Structure formats: structure tokens, C-alpha cells
Amino acid sequence: MEKTISWESRVGLLTNPLVLKQTALTVIGAGLIMAFLLSFIMAVTGEFSSILPLLGASVLVAAGLGLLAAFIMLVFMGNRVRVRFTVSKDGILWQTVDKRVLGTNRLAVIAGVLGGSMQTAGAGALATSREKEFVAWNEIATMETNPKHLQIVLRNSWRPVMMVVCLPENFQMVVDYATQRIHPATAEDGAPRKAVVKPIGRALLRSLAVSLTSAPVFMLNSSWIELDPFFPLLMFCFALATVWLIPFFGWVVLGAGAIVAAQVLSGGIFWFSVLDGGEQAVYVLAWAGLVWLAWFSIGALRGRFPPPLLEK
Incomplete structure (x- = not known):
């Protein structure tokens, strides 16, 4: 029977290049979505003169969202999230075990519902749904390793699907384990x-x-x-x-x-x-x-x- 490797690791947030990139994309995406929604509503209701000011407001909101995200990561999460990883013959499991994060996600859903904030409730629901994720080996096309950060990024054929943060003593072991089970698509098949x-x-x-x-x-x-x-x-x-x-x-x-x-x-x-x-x-x-x-x-x-x- 093949062995299972399990460990807990503290995943850096603002000090992690991938987290920074994903956060930036989220903030920019939120600004673009807000700009699209408001412009769309103004256009269908005939209020075309209101579109330009609302685009400026969308930029300000996106900037504020980025600052808020950084504040939450630093103050409420201590720039770290405790995660349990389990590597088995079937795939890799990510489980958020940090009680601060688990509590914050549920509080966001409750606060959003009670306060009538769609953005807060939606963000909380999305975060809650991603507290536990599993990726099977046959869903992974490639992986990227970063020995400096003890990090492995698993990708399907078009995007990252999971970031695995190892311990110094098991980084190479996990890399070898994953290498034996990942079969990347060939470049010729497109x-x-x-x-x-x-x-x-x-x-x-x-x-x-x-x-x-x-x-x-x-x-x-x-x-x-x-x-x-x-x-x-x-x-x-x-x-x-x-x-x-x-x-x-x-x-x-x-x-x-x-x-x-x-x-x-x-x-x-x-x-x-x-x-x-x-x-x-x-x-x-x-x-x-x-x-x-x-x-x-x-x-x-x-x-x-x-x-x-x-x-x-």
C-alpha cells in the first residue's frame, strides 16, 4: 500500500508571490466587474451621463478593496494561514485549520446577510466553499516548484489549481511523489x-x-x-x-x-x-x-x- 504524507504548514500571504498575484487579480477583477455592472445598468436605463463618474468610483472602490485585503491579511490573519496538506495515491487535499480564518469566513456571511451587503456575503460564501479542496492527480497537467519558499504550484492545462507549502524536511519527498504521478500533456496536441x-x-x-x-x-x-x-x-x-x-x-x-x-x-x-x-x-x-x-x-x-x- 502506498504511503500517505500529511503535515501542517503556515502559508504566507503578503510575503508569498502567488498570493500577491492572485490578490491583485481579484482586486482588479472586482473593479472591472463593478464598472461593467454599473455601466450596464446606467446604459439600459438611459443614464449615459452617469457612466464616466461611476467608472472613477469603481477605480476608487478597487483601490479601497486592495487596502482592506492587505489590512485583513496583516492584522486579522497575522500574514499567515495554518493549512493541513495530505498527499496520497489519489491526489492532494488542502484543509484550512486556522480558527481565525474559519471564524472570519462565517462572520462575513452572517454580516453580509444581516447588513444586506451582497459583496460581503458572497465573498464569505466563496471563502467558506474553498476551506477544503481536493485535487486528483489526473486533474494536474504540470507543477512548478519554488525551493526558496518550499512551494509547489499545481496547474491544470490553463490555471493554478492548488498551492502546496511544504516543510524543509519533506519538500523534496513531496516533489518526488508528485513527479511520479503527474503526466503532463504534450505540447504537440495543443x-x-x-x-x-x-x-x-x-x-x-x-x-x-x-x-x-x-x-x-x-x-x-x-x-x-x-x-x-x-x-x-x-x-x-x-x-x-x-x-x-x-x-x-x-x-x-x-x-x-x-x-x-x-x-x-x-x-x-x-x-x-x-x-x-x-x-x-x-x-x-x-x-x-x-x-x-x-x-x-x-x-x-x-x-x-x-x-x-x-x-x-
Whole structure:
């Protein structure tokens, strides 16, 4: 029977190049997503003059998010996270065992729900879902080693899937163990390039579909029907999060969509016959969009539409 290697290690945060890179990408991505969401909403509601100031606000928010992330890593986490790694014949398991981090993740979810903050609740839910991760050997295409930081970065054919931080006494042992089990794709078959294009391309197309199906819902807020803007925005944001992050957010889309549908039904069904052709078209398209978003969310929850982060 093959041996299992298990150990605990303190993973550096702001002193770790990979963590810094991932944090920077997250902050930049958050700013771009915010800019897109606000610009999209202003465009579909005809408030084009508000787009430029909101783009500036998105830059400031992204900068603030970066400073907040650095503050949390330094003050609340002590620039370290305690993690247990287990290497076996099946793959590698990452388990966060740092009680400060576990408590912070759950507190973020509770605070976000109670405070009505989608960003806080979503970030907490995403962090909670990644406290324990397993990567099988057949999901790994290559690995990169960094002896200086005792670090091994495992990659599939297009992105890092796990960072393993070893101890001085077991670094080479883990490298040898992994080397025997990883079978990288050959450069001639073109797999890495195709694998990058497919997950990102699918996610971009789904994001476009989410935007197009959500637009008529925002356009409904007129003199003949009034919607609480919070729920269409909640539905739209979490639909994009379902596309890119984790399928679990599909439950939020279904709940927010049901509330929006109830508002549309109560506010617009009795006025449909007196609407002009353009308003009737928007009304029908809004219903079609709600149906599509519900179908997509259910499919994501059932595993039919995995986000890029979960693509093999």
C-alpha cells in the first residue's frame, strides 16, 4: 500500500508571490466587474451621463478593496494561514485549520446577510466553499516548484489549481511523489491553448446571455410598473457570480428572480393591454429573461454549467 504524507504548514500571504498575484487579480477583477455592472445598468436605463463618474468610483472602490485585503491579511490573519496538506495515491487535499480564518469566513456571511451587503456575503460564501479542496492527480497537467519558499504550484492545462507549502524536511519527498504521478500533456496536441479558450469562452458567452436576459428587467421600471431595484441588481450580480465563481450562487438568483417575478406580475399584468408595442415587447422579454435565468441557475446547481474555476 502506498504511503500517505500529511503535515501542517503556515502559508504566507503578503510575503508569498502567488498570493500577491492572485490578490491583485481579484482586486482588479472586482473593479472591472463593478464598472461593467454599473455601466450596464446606467446604459439600459438611459443614464449615459452617469457612466464616466461611476467608472472613477469603481477605480476608487478597487483601490479601497486592495487596502482592506492587505489590512485583513496583516492584522486579522497575522500574514499567515495554518493549512493541513495530505498527499496520497489519489491526489492532494488542502484543509484550512486556522480558527481565525474559519471564524472570519462565517462572520462575513452572517454580516453580509444581516447588513444586506451582497459583496460581503458572497465573498464569505466563496471563502467558506474553498476551506477544503481536493485535487486528483489526473486533474494536474504540470507543477512548478519554488525551493526558496518550499512551494509547489499545481496547474491544470490553463490555471493554478492548488498551492502546496511544504516543510524543509519533506519538500523534496513531496516533489518526488508528485513527479511520479503527474503526466503532463504534450505540447504537440495543443491541449493547453484549447483548454484556456474553452472555459473562458464559455463563461464570456454565458455572461453575455445573463446581461441580455437581465436588461429587459431593468427597463421595466417605468411609469406603469415600479420595481425595487435591489432585487433585479441582486439577481444580475449573483447570476454573473454563478457563471464565474460557484454554482451555489444559483440559489440566490432563483430567490431574487422569484421576488422580481412577483413584482412584475402584480405591477404589470393588468396594464398589458393598454401598453404600446415597445412596452409590451419589453414586458415579454423580461419574462423570457426571468425564465432563462431560472433555467440557467437550476442547470448550474445540477452541475451542467461549471464555472471556469471548477473546470477540469
